[in-house]
Amino acid sequence: MTLSLRQEIYWAIEAAQDKQAVDVTVLNLSAVGAFAEYFLLCSGHSSPQIRAIAEAIEERLTRHGIRLAHREGKGEAEWVLLDYGYFVVHIFSERAREYYDLERLWRTAERVNFPPPMRPPESSRDSNTDTVP
Secondary structure, X not given: OEOOOOHHHHHHHHHHHHOOOXXXXXXXXXXXXXXXOEEEEEEEOOHHHHHHHHHHHHHHHHHOOOOOOXXXXXXXXXXXXXXXXXXXXXXXXXXXXXXXXXXXXXXXXXXXXXXXXXXXXXXXXXXXXXXXX
8 A cells, every 4th residue: 555654754764774674664553553653664684783774763853853752672682663653663683573573463554655765875875865755
């Protein structure tokens, strides 16, 4: 399903993709009575990559005035959770993502399609030009 997502979710997607996050998925939870409207799920290949993805998302959203309500997981964590209120970002190691399998737990939620990244990673572009695809 293709929905119009709020811009901050696109910024989070772009930040994750800039750090080469794997299997970026957005679940629309609004119809299943969850505590958040959306989950953004992605994976990293290592603890440093997971940390880099989380930091990139936090930095991008903070730069646009989006405040983080709560954060779980630091250091060598295999699962980092960033709670922005109506949407929650889950960044997993591939092993933790398979074990917890949130896609299965929330299988009644609709998957939201979004365009693939259309720009080079942040390190090779001007990071002050954030746009919505």
